[in-house]
Amino acid sequence: MIRPALAEAAGEQCRILANGDAALVVEFGDRIDLTLNERVLALADRIAAAAIPGILETVPTFRSLMISFDPSRIAHRALQRRVLVLLADAEGRPHPGRLWRLPVCYDPDVAPDLADAARHADMPPEIFVSRHCGMIHHVYMLGFLPGQPYLGDLPAELALPRKETPRAKVAAGSVGVASHMTCVFPRATPCGLNIIGRTPATLWDHRRGEAALLAPGDRVAFEQIGFEDFRRLNELAARGEFVLAPSDAAGPMEPGP
Amino acid sequence: MSATLRVLAPGLMTTVQDLGRIGYQRFGIPVGGALDVLSLRAANLLVGNPPDVGGLEIIASGPTLAIEAESVRVAFVGADIGLSVAGEAPIFSFDIRANRSMLLRRGDTLRVGSLKGSSTLYMAVEGGFDIAPVMGSLSTYLRGELGGFRGRSLAAGDALPLKRSWAPERAELALDTADFAPRRRLRALEGPQSDHFSEEERATFFGRDYVVGPGWNRMGMRLVGETVRHSRGYNVTSDGIVRGSIQIPGDGLPIVLLAEHQTTGGYPKIGAVISADLPALGRLGAGSRVAFERVSLEEAEAAGRAHMAFVERLPSRVSPVTAAWSHDLPARLSETNLVSGVIDACAWG
Incomplete structure (x- = not known):
């Protein structure tokens, strides 16, 4: 067995593991936890800033950072030493995420599981929606589908299990919840989450410069819109005329007249 | 035209x-x-x-x-x-x-x-x-x-x-591809979740014969054969996957991830096929026999260098x-x- 290298980061132990001969995994823990994810993203930033030759890309996940590299350009142990130095760097700054206000329609026509979810949470659907909209969600990672965010954490009273029988297909833009997570599906997909709404925003478009709208470490506030607004924005989005901008940068949410 | x-x-x-x-x-x-x-x-x-x-x-x-x-x-x-x-x-x-x-x-x-x-x-x-x-x-x-x-x-x-x-x-031009033939034994490194399996379980997994199951595609292949027992459950918080990752899901039958693998996954990974043997992995298909040979990081690195040299020498194997x-x-x-x-x-x- 290949012994993991142990390191301290922010007073907590982390492990550096071999994932094959062309990737290292820096593991900060084995749970979904905002503070662990922030360490993952801060390390990804420091690695990008260090511009170490031979690193191909980094893959942030809930609780670990995978560093994929070209073994013909940097040896496993040499890279491990570089990473240990970066981990010990107390000057590491938190990852600067962007804030997005993502419009979501919670109308029953596009929210087939909202009533069930609200019943499970023992609250009226309007209250469930206002609680879901009234908080900031953290983008832990993207995965499963191109540009698909895993957002957390829902408070315990909104957390509910996955559906017993997954749906064969949910529409693009569907907003699903299960456990403490919210996911937004960039495209139609089979899905076991409870669908509580739909966004007209295009989360993934490989024709634009930054194909994924959201990035790990971004923050998202869901904003309730009515069905007519949803339809109008959906039509604009289909023509590429509704492109969301982060709300902590300058720029309107919708195109001008 | x-x-x-x-x-x-x-x-x-x-x-x-x-x-x-x-x-x-x-x-x-x-x-x-x-x-x-x-x-x-x-x-x-x-x-x-x-x-x-x-x-x-x-x-x-x-x-x-x-x-x-x-x-x-x-x-x-x-x-x-x-x-x-x-x-x-x-x-x-x-x-x-x-x-x-x-x-x-x-x-x-x-x-x-x-x-x-x-x-x-x-x-x-x-x-x-x-x-x-x-x-x-x-x-x-x-x-x-x-x-x-x-x-x-x-x-x-x-x-x-x-x-x-x-x-x-x-x-x-013609190319001598005598040693491109598919191999049954692929070399693999342990990890990153080898600590989810006992040493005994790992020792028997590496070297055991498996057959690639019918549900094989560009994402991955399921193997058919003896099951691998987890010692600490089979759910881990999703982390990064590489081409060649060998996952052990709940039923104990290995899944080997291929080129189009999902980027993250939540099953313990007992090992990963080394870079030098990934082309050979890509030649397997439903019904192929396969076994994984456990190697050290140093052996994987040496094999990687040898493979790189082999790739660089490919032009010398070409003749008119x-x-x-x-x-x-x-x-x-x-x-x-x-x-x-x-x-x-x-x-x-």
């Missing part, structure tokens, strides 16, 4: 692939690319392309393609195959060979039969396809429906645009074919000793 390869029949799954799409896994996009990058490189070498030019990846059974260009130079590397070319008059149809380049002309119909020996076959065309890269790559990402030819596998009626409308006359390819059976038969491997004839008609 535009130059294309017209798809008359697509084969089981034929996609445009190159060496992959690096740098987008953080957005959920797998690296993808050819399952057997070595054979794609070799096919490109035979037609004079750089190694990263996109070619066709053919799985299990091949397509039938009509040449709608003045001429095109192609080469096949990978599985043993039945290949035939029919001229405009079907009576002039001939079996042809893999592991060498050949010049085809307008009106020729190229028919690729069933693959044998390997599950993958690569076809390179001189100059490549006239397809715009998506995120820096021509690889088809099937689940994401992007890249390659319209983000999907080929269908009958497709016209694959060629960069060049004709290929220059020159000596054809003396008789230019023609629709002339006796000339074709006289070349038999120039290429290795047994090629099954595939009757046309």
